[in-house]
Amino acid sequence: MTPIIILDFVNLFFAGLLAGIEFVIHYGFRAPAEVLDERAQLQFRQAMVLRLRVLVPAFFFPTALTGLAVTVLNGGVSGFWLRVVGMLAMLLWIMIRVVGTVGINSDTLTWQLDAPPTNWKARVDSAERYHNVGVWAVILTFTLFLTAMALQFVVS
Numbered sequence: 001m002t003p004i005i006i007l008d009f010v011n012l013f014f015a016g017l018l019a020g021i022e023f024v025i026h027y028g029f030r031a032p033a034e035v036l037d038e039r040a041q042l043q044f045r046q047a048m049v050l051r052l053r054v055l056v057p058a059f060f061f062p063t064a065l066t067g068l069a070v071t072v073l074n075g076g077v078s079g080f081w082l083r084v085v086g087m088l089a090m091l092l093w094i095m096i097r098v099v100g101t102v103g104i105n106s107d108t109l110t111w112q113l114d115a116p117p118t119n120w121k122a123r124v125d126s127a128e129r130y131h132n133v134g135v136w137a138v139i140l141t142f143t144l145f146l147t148a149m150a151l152q153f154v155v156s
Contacts, residue, residue, distance in 0.1 A: 011066035018059040019142040026135040049105045078155040079148030086144030093137040100130025
């Protein structure tokens with residue numbers, strides 16, 4: 001097994017976990033959290049943000065770096081364009097996170113549980129619209145990297 005193939009597997013590992021994390025956060029926690037009372041919802045969001053601000057970058061940075069590396073190193077093999085589009089989807093995910101969700105997550109940590117901003121739910125709902133696209137962008141990233149690697153094995 002060549003170092004590039006090992007790097008491909010490392011990329012798939014991190015991209016798959018990042019996509020899984022995003023999927024579970026979005027589809028597994030959002031609806032159940034909304035049945036909680038306001039204070040419990042805010043407390044839950046704050047706890048999630050504190051943990052995810054460490055966890056998500058721990059998978060994002062290796063995904064982006066190994067994705068870039070395998071895209072460049074596999075420039076002449078089949079699946080190259082799938083990796084390029086995968087990197088574009090990763091860039092879309094980054095932009096969505098920076099523009100749509102990083103700000104609200106930082107703000108959430110400063111909200112007082114007994115006196116949150118009056119528009120906190122509207123702000124969270126607005127950020128969730130970005131997250132709807134972001135979760136599918138990172139799933140697309142994983143899918144494209146996986147397909148590119150599979151194609152590489154089929155063609156060789």
